[in-house]
Amino acid sequence: MMWNISAGSSSEGILSSMSQELVPASSSAFPGEFGAIASPRKPVVGKKRLKPHPNIVQVIRAFTSTVPLLPGATVDYPDVLPSTLNPSGIGHSRTLFLVMKNYPYTLRQYLCERSPSPRLATMMLLQLLEGVDHLVRHGVAHRDLKSDNILVEIDSAGFPGLVITDFGCCLADEKIGLKLPFSSWYVDRGGNSCLMAPEVVTATPGPGVVIDYTKSDAWAVGAIAYEIFGTGNPFYGRAGVALESRSYRDEELPPVPEVAPPEVKKLVGRLLRRDPAMRLSARVAANVLHLGLWGEDLLSQKELRLNKMVGWLLHQSAATLLVDRLGGESSVETRLKRCFLANLDYQELCEAAALLCAWRSMAL
Structure with a gap:
């Protein structure tokens, strides 16, 4: 109601x-x-x-x-x-x-009661990125992403499944897509000012001014990642950190908790870049996590070759189809793999693989 x-x-x-x-x-x-x-x-x-x-x-x-x-x-x-x-x-x-459907938790409630393992937390973050990528592909910006607007249910394997809800502040206009003309202060920029991306919160209205929401929800997911991995959201002024999206600098971002995988720590920093041109898209960010979770054999190669990439993708496709056929209702993990394969773009996948390999080389 x-x-x-x-x-x-x-x-x-x-x-x-x-x-x-x-x-x-x-x-x-x-x-x-x-x-x-x-x-x-x-x-x-x-x-x-x-x-x-x-x-x-x-x-x-x-x-x-x-x-x-x-x-x-x-x-x-x-x-x-x-x-x-x-x-x-x-x-x-x-x-x-x-x-x-009735969900037992919001994400905030779930995280208050449980501390997911690093792998589960990574899959939770990945689900949000997959959801945001779906919105972007359909020209919709949620504009009010926060842990209270994400619902959680637990599948039969104990994996938390996440869904984005509460679209009351969304931008979903057939005529303008993700680019909102910002002619005056009366134009609605969305809700939740704490998690409003820098390019949105700092926009000044005027003739010809347009706010591009293409990467704004991905920015909010980067902020929520801190909560998923067990610490306070820095843009809520918790955990001894008080940042404002309007004025923070990239180097002021606090470190992601040590339990997070190295690629997640790098990824969150790239999602929270002030400049949207330097920020990862939800799709490329999701690909990074897919590769980190299930592409270890591919990433262990000295050189990413097309035949190796295709072979890995065929293996992933066959395994996902087989689990679907034998396992009945899909688990969270299987659904994630299906989303990845359904939205596959070779250039975006190569971009994610190159990023991941570069980050791992820097860590050596």
């Missing part, structure tokens, strides 16, 4: 005001009943729709209905209730409801 403060009580008004929440919803999410606000033949005008992805939450159904008085509502969220339920409430009587 979404909070409805300013959308009015008509389905049309709710649809217009909260359309960003429907970006991860497929056309089948609108069944044409129970107060549904749209139909498969009438998508939200101008808004992109995401194809399903294992690291993006899926909205199964969406509809509008009357706000109910749920147990504890008058204590937990009295101000957003409609006046019919709370005389001093400022909410409207009707709102948007999204039906999704």
